[in-house]
Amino acid sequence: MLSVQEAQNWILQAVNRMEPHTVHIADALRCVLAQDIVSPADVPPFDNSAMDGYAVRSVDTAKARSTSPVRLTIKATVRAGDRLSFGIEKGECSKIMTGAEIPDGTDSVVMIEDVEAKENQIFVRIPVPKGKHIRRKGEDIRRSEVVLKSGTLLRPPEIGVLASLGLAHISVVRRPVVALATTGDELVEIDEPLSPGKIRDSNRYSLRALIMETGCTPLELGIIPDKREEMENTFKEALQKSDLLMTTGGVSMGQYDLVRDVLSSIGKYEFWKVNMKPGKPLAFGTADGKPIFGLPGNPVSCMVCFELFARPALMKMRGEKKFFKEKLSATATCPIDKQKGRAEFKRGKVRREEDTLVVDVTGPQGSGILTSMVKANCLVYLPEEVGPISTGEKVSVIPL
Template sequence: MSGCDCTPTVTDLKPYEEAVELLLAHAKPLTDTEDLALHDALGRVLAVPVKSGINVPGWDNSAMDGYAVRVADIPREGTTLKISQRIPAGVAPTSLEPGTAARIFTGAPMPEGADAVVMQELTCQQDGEVIINTLPQPGAHIRRTGEDIRQDEEIIRPGVHLLPQHLGLAASVGVGRLTVFHRPRVAVLASGDELQMPGEPLKPGMIYNSNIFTVAGMLRALGCEVIDLGQVEDTLEATKAALTNAAGQADLVIASGGVSVGEEDHVKPAVEALGELNMWKVAIRPGKPVAFGHIGDTPFIGTPGNPVSLFVTFLLFARPFIRKLAGLTEVMPVTVQASADFEWNRPDKRREFHRARMEKADDGSDIVRVFPSRSSAVLSSTTWANGLVVLPENQTIQPGDRVQFMPFCELLS
């Protein structure tokens, strides 16, 4: 009796690092740009460097509330000086008269002739005079011109994901508009006649379409413009038509489901008919049947239909691809080390990215717990978890072993 086993072995699957490298090699950063006001630039990717047209600070100024003095006028502790002027921030001072002190406030310009600031806590003021109770050092509590930023200095480099502090920095040098890359336009569609949109009574044999909301949400979290093309009928012709429509209006097409080997899985043959499939099946768990290719010139990523597999493969593959597409210079997620608070005696031949929680132990150290089920259909595990723990292939783990953890707060940005 003969048989046929068409199940691919691990050696037929592409290793995780090679798969990511292949995707990134095909990711062509977008070049179209637009100019935005600072208020509108949050979360965008900078395309043109920001240079300062001024020094910051623009003049020597006081770092403290206190008194601007000449050090030479204070030979000993307890010296008394006349207060000759008052300098709040925003006021241009006159030169400091010899043998006097100027009342000065934080950020106010230093008067010409002063070479130190004495903190007000180290003084006593009475009848228009101030007693200096300490011997100041030259330069004490003075912020020098250009100490923070020099004129013509590049202060924000291209490829940076603009955070609130970047906008504040640009504003601090008088820059009111920034040139940013266009948002990546990503078309998303879901395959499966069994899918039904939420908000309606569930029909027999149907399931609610959660994948489209998961993918669209993750894309928006990455700053993408989402083109939601909805659900595709489970036929090859309908799938080809939907993919052609998607590729014509997007920088990237993402489809969930239909990339496995079942008779109702039409996405893979449709992509092969319309363009090329550069990758199919990766040595990871969950999410082995993740696909990458092109529909014409438009890149395509196909994820498994199981909701957890979709979630994980998007974070591992679509995220770095999209970040490079968007013009970001740092595309790979940051991992952190922590101690395992679990026993893992069932290692897989594939690398596993398991849903996990990083928590604080009683001693304050970081520990990682894992979700009890390995099922790729348990979507609730993705809300229980706050990251993914990396479980190397063919390796057992004991409590206390060091493991690599990928936080969702990093992966979903």
């Protein structure tokens, strides 16, 4: 049976980064850049005012004092988007709005609050240093500067930078399309009444949300009954439309757990079972070079396996540089039951107390107790060689 690390390494070796394609930046959030972004222009493109005030010649204000203010004549008003067609001369100024281009002849801005205005004149009571309240051309980005490197994750700030450069279309790593199916005759749609022996299909919605949270595109296949031919045909068709197939349920030892057999018939079955709890019955394989995940049917096992195995694979396919979430060290605030010989992932609640992180478990840890994931903000990782944890011991936690 594979260890968690062995299974993770196996999966990562089997998946590849998606090809680049061009998208509009409005659709690029959480995509990964497939090109260096070289600025075609300076940002800002001209010297502009950082304040509402008056554009002045600093030399004209050098002798300004509260007891003997300097008088300047207002020659114009410059709004954002305007540009004066003439310059400002000695003894003159221009009223200016935030973001407006600095008029020729001026070299600083005095705030409205620091002057007294009367009709077409202002009285400046303090010297205004050269360059005061001016945002210089190119102070944010210089022309020909590499602003964003290939491999950068595009967050809202990066989208804003691209827009400021006038780059409407960019090359990014294509988002993987994940075909998602739940299997089992016991499942019904969430808006259907429950008849005896039936349960609602919650896993599909948890996984759909996880797939979208990871920045990928779900392709829902619905509920697949425990019928081999129908399951096989559905999986084959789904692989033609997607980059990865993800199923939940049907990977254990039951008579109607057919996913592993179907996986073997349509592709290459790589491994089944990982030495961990919850999530031991994890199946992984490939078909036509595309990865297939057979996740357990128990809701907690399903989500834990996604976090540990499917998410890193999708991160690599998306072009991300970091595949795994960073583990943190925390102090256990309660005893944690654990048997040596297998890795366990308890649902926990980590928090900061003064200058240290502490963690406790969320209560009952059964693989069917979905509310344990609702209450958790981390997984408490207990390696194979570790036994029971005592209060005060250090443990590793994986943020959720």
